[in-house]
Amino acid sequence: xxxxxxxxxxxxxxxxxxxxxxxxxxxxxxxxxxxxxxxxxxxxxxxxxxxxxxxxxxxxxxxxxxxxxxxxxxxxxxxxxxxxxxxxxxxxxxxxxxxxxxxxxxxxxxxxxxxxxxxxxxxxxxxxxxxxxxxxxxxxxxxxxxxxxxxxxxxxxxxxxxxx
Ligand SMILES: [Zn+2]
Numbered sequence: 001x002x003x004x005x006x007x008x009x010x011x012x013x014x015x016x017x018x019x020x021x022x023x024x025x026x027x028x029x030x031x032x033x034x035x036x037x038x039x040x041x042x043x044x045x046x047x048x049x050x051x052x053x054x055x056x057x058x059x060x061x062x063x064x065x066x067x068x069x070x071x072x073x074x075x076x077x078x079x080x081x082x083x084x085x086x087x088x089x090x091x092x093x094x095x096x097x098x099x100x101x102x103x104x105x106x107x108x109x110x111x112x113x114x115x116x117x118x119x120x121x122x123x124x125x126x127x128x129x130x131x132x133x134x135x136x137x138x139x140x141x142x143x144x145x146x147x148x149x150x151x152x153x154x155x156x157x158x159x160x161x162x163x164x
Pocket of ligand 1: 121
């Protein structure tokens, strides 16, 4: 994806208030992130480990989602599958919950998905980060197709968050 600035990221949040988007923690090392290898940038809030965020670019528009997830200690140790990149981790997948955008969110509605707890899906798909043996399914898909699938999953998740 194309590199984004802090300002672009803050302006891209679809499911929190402008004030929250202004205050939430955005990584300081944006310039050093491996953007070429990222389908989305995901990070956890160092001040609030139960908060995580992801940002991607859909139809040329940056789109960011604020997520809640249990801390590492609350994660089940069984093997589970990330619903975005389909990597299996033991204890490394978190249920992340995104409040819905707009009115539905104010009424308390949210959307949940199982994600790699470190939000490094893009790197697992590309084999740049290793999740251990058996973590990646043996598939006949090309890397390109796996990236497309991950992006489609991320786009579908964001569409659910922004749907009325
Ligand atoms: Zn993943």
